[in-house]
Amino acid sequence: MAPTPHSAAPGLTSPGIPTATPVEADTPATPTWKVLHATGGTVRTNKTTVVSDEIRADRNVSDDPAKVMMKKRDASRAAVGAAIVPMMRGAAQSLLVISPYFVPGKQGSAGLIERVRAGAKVQVLTNSLAANDVASVHGGYSRHRKELVEGGVTLYELKPASASPPPKSGEKSHAGSSGASLHTKALTADGKSVFVGSYNLDPRSTWLNTEQGVLVEDSTLAAQLGEIFALQTSGSRAWQVTLDGGSLRWGDGHRTLDSEPQATFGKKFQAWLARVFHLDAQL
Numbered sequence: 001m002a003p004t005p006h007s008a009a010p011g012l013t014s015p016g017i018p019t020a021t022p023v024e025a026d027t028p029a030t031p032t033w034k035v036l037h038a039t040g041g042t043v044r045t046n047k048t049t050v051v052s053d054e055i056r057a058d059r060n061v062s063d064d065p066a067k068v069m070m071k072k073r074d075a076s077r078a079a080v081g082a083a084i085v086p087m088m089r090g091a092a093q094s095l096l097v098i099s100p101y102f103v104p105g106k107q108g109s110a111g112l113i114e115r116v117r118a119g120a121k122v123q124v125l126t127n128s129l130a131a132n133d134v135a136s137v138h139g140g141y142s143r144h145r146k147e148l149v150e151g152g153v154t155l156y157e158l159k160p161a162s163a164s165p166p167p168k169s170g171e172k173s174h175a176g177s178s179g180a181s182l183h184t185k186a187l188t189a190d191g192k193s194v195f196v197g198s199y200n201l202d203p204r205s206t207w208l209n210t211e212q213g214v215l216v217e218d219s220t221l222a223a224q225l226g227e228i229f230a231l232q233t234s235g236s237r238a239w240q241v242t243l244d245g246g247s248l249r250w251g252d253g254h255r256t257l258d259s260e261p262q263a264t265f266g267k268k269f270q271a272w273l274a275r276v277f278h279l280d281a282q283l
Contacts, residue, residue, distance in 0.1 A: 059083070061197075062212035072207075080199045080213055081206040084187065087215065091115055091189040095122045096229050100182040102126035103140040103202035104148070113151030121154070125233055128157035128250075129271055130262035131181035137202065138267075139274025145241060146248060155241040156233040157250070158182045160262060182232075185213075188222045196225075 064070070067077040088095060088111070095115055102124060104112065116122050129138045149155055161181045186196045197213020199205045232238060235253035239261055242249050250257045260268060 058217050059215045060212070061215065063210045065210045067210060068208055078206045080197065080211045083215060084195050084199070084213075087189050087193050087195065088115070088187070090193075091120045091122075092118065093120055093190045094188075095120050095190075096188045096226060097122075097124040097201065098126075098182070098184055098186045098225075098229065098232075099124070099201040100127050100132075100185065101134065101137045101141075101200040101202045101204070103137060104144055105203065106144070108201065109144045109147055109151070112148060112153050116152035122152070123154040123156070123229070123233070124148075125156045125158060125182065125229060125238065127182045128159060128239060128262070129260045129267055130264075131158050131160040132267075135267040135270035136274035139271035140202070142271060143275050143278070146243070149241055149243050149248070156238040157241060158232060158238045159252075184228075186225055188225050188229075191222050191226065192219045193217055194222050194225060 061080050061083040063079045064076060067079075070077045095112075112122050112124075126141065127138070129135060129142075132138045145155065158181050184196075185199055186194070188194050194216045195213055196216075197211060198209075199211040199213050205211050233240070235251075239250040239252050239257075242251060244256075247258065250259075250261050260271075263271075
């Protein structure tokens with residue numbers, strides 16, 4: 001499952017994080033000054049604020065800004081991707097992935113399916129084509145979608161923001177700052193290991209963009225992200241992708257569709273081009 005130019009490090013928006021009273025941390029005497037702050041449905045890194053006294057960042061990781069100048073296959077280019085691979089490979093019971101842009105490639109797909117065969121429940125939440133602000137990225141993902149579902153990976157595609165119910169009182173919208181409905185990038189393994197950062201599971205995050213993130217061992221935070229995942233994959237907010245007679249289906253508990261839900265012809269065409277011309281490495 002090592003990153004390759006055609007696959008992101010395999011794996012790796014929302015309201016729903018329970019409200020926590022922020023606690024100002026004392027100036028740490030150790031280098032672990034990065035901590036997590038959960039507030040109003042968003043998980044952010046912050047230098048001084050923590051959710052509870054028990055939550056401390058185990059590791060802060062970031063890519064070298066000069067990564068695009070490194071040799072094409074230099075492992076140093078994929079510092080963030082390489083950091084989360086052991087966490088994902090080690091998932092024995094469960095693996096939850098939230099990635100707005102999800103282009104796993106052949107090796108990434110194989111890695112996820114291998115976790116299923118090893119006994120882990122693997123679930124992925126990404127944008128539907130209608131919710132995605134970069135249709136070509138969806139085309140790269142769709143090339144591997146059937147294989148993933150056949151391999152036992154549970155796929156959810158978030159509905160566009162206009163199709164999701166309005167947030168409840170005190171609950172913030174899951175929409176990100178871009179045109180996409182899903183914006184948070186996070187994953188949890190076995191209900192205890194957590195990664196939150198800027199890293200999408202796609203080749204661009206692995207090899208081109210300068211990404212960063214925080215890895216934490218904390219069952220409470222993992223449970224909170226699990227609640228987010230459950231909320232965002234409910235039928236009112238997402239479609240589950242399944243197979244029926246070898247053909248893909250999109251269902252939300254009320255209806256089942258046989259083509260990309262709510263997607264315009266223009267988006268379908270762009271996604272088709274990316275799929276046909278195998279543009280994964282450029283996504």
